[in-house]
Amino acid sequence: MLDRISQSFEAMEEAIHKGQILSYGISSNSFSLAEDDKHFLPFYDLIDRAKEASKRVRKTENHGFAAVQMPANLLETYGLKTAAKWAKQNGLKVFINRPLNAFNSDGAFRLASYPKANYETIKSSTVSYLETLSQGRESKSIHSILDLVKQMNNGLPLIKNVFEWENYRIAVYSSIRRFREDIDIDTVLRPFLDAFEAEVRYRGSQAVRNYLIEKLNIEELKDENKSIEQVAMEFLFNSGVVDVVLMGMTREKYVDFAKEMIKH
CATH class of the missing domain: 1.20.1440 (de novo design (two linked rop proteins))
Incomplete structure (x- = not known):
């Protein structure tokens, strides 16, 4: 896997050399896994691999590896403490996907509030x-x-x-x-x-x-006026290691919510 990543880095460095792109990154669910997981993506030497790829292609260590993307949310926090923290320490941007769809051993959770229906x-x-x-x-x-x-x-x-x-x-x-x-x-x-x-x-x-109140002791959710999605987004923004949160925009209210979060 790591050899394929090195080959991909070389291809991306070639694209930078040709003026086709400015930078590149890796998106992987494996960034959020523990090191003993068989699907874990070893990330500690990725920057060294990017430097080597840039040296081979562009004769410089000024590589274009600029960002990582991974899932993270209120229930899936491991990657924030490991891969995301490492990325920030090494000057990479951190993109988070699946901020409102969470999965753990207890099941699947949609981290959003919905009004009472008639x-x-x-x-x-x-x-x-x-x-x-x-x-x-x-x-x-x-x-x-x-x-x-x-x-x-x-x-x-x-x-x-x-x-x-x-x-x-x-x-x-x-x-x-x-x-x-x-x-x-x-x-x-x-x-x-x-x-x-x-x-x-x-x-x-x-x-x-x-569940979030009982299992994670998120006291602010006892206030019914506080939406679950707002708490979930604030958690990511306050983590100190997240640059961008990616959201689906399939409904108008999702766009309105994103605009409100930007204001804050």
Whole structure:
């Protein structure tokens, strides 16, 4: 692996020599692992390898190796104490990815707060509408959709987080796709499906908040006005070894949150 990195460094130094790039870095989940892990990436001699690559290609030790990127968050902190600290001590920039999606031996955690959904009201109105629609009709589709809604409601407590919902949603949407010719799915089911997902997110975020308070003793999360994502970002910014935090921007509210964090 290290030999391949040296070869890659030489290729990058050649690109610098040609004026194609100014610098380069390494992004690896392995930076966050312990040294005894079989997937650990030994990083202590990376700068020496960059210097050697630059000497061979550009006849100078002024290499272009400038940054490392790794996952880190409230629950995955090991890399901040090792690879990130080493990088900062050696003048490298530290980029952090996956700041709000955390994994440990207890499971998967979405480090974000979600508001309480109007789930019960929307569920009841959906069931009532489907029951009314099914009266006097021998439509298998309507009865099947009604059964699906009831099954989803019964299974709601079993969906622990948004990661489990992502897998479950595929199965749900696959089931309802075959009913599109018999009923306007978007009109009938869309409000329920949206409310169901919002409820999953809300319940999951409450469980995460309780976990962080009990397991990590993060007292500030006892304040319901303090969002989990805000605490998670402040933790990274206050670590002293992070230059850039990378966030997904798939929703407008994520962009708004990032702008607010920049202000602070």
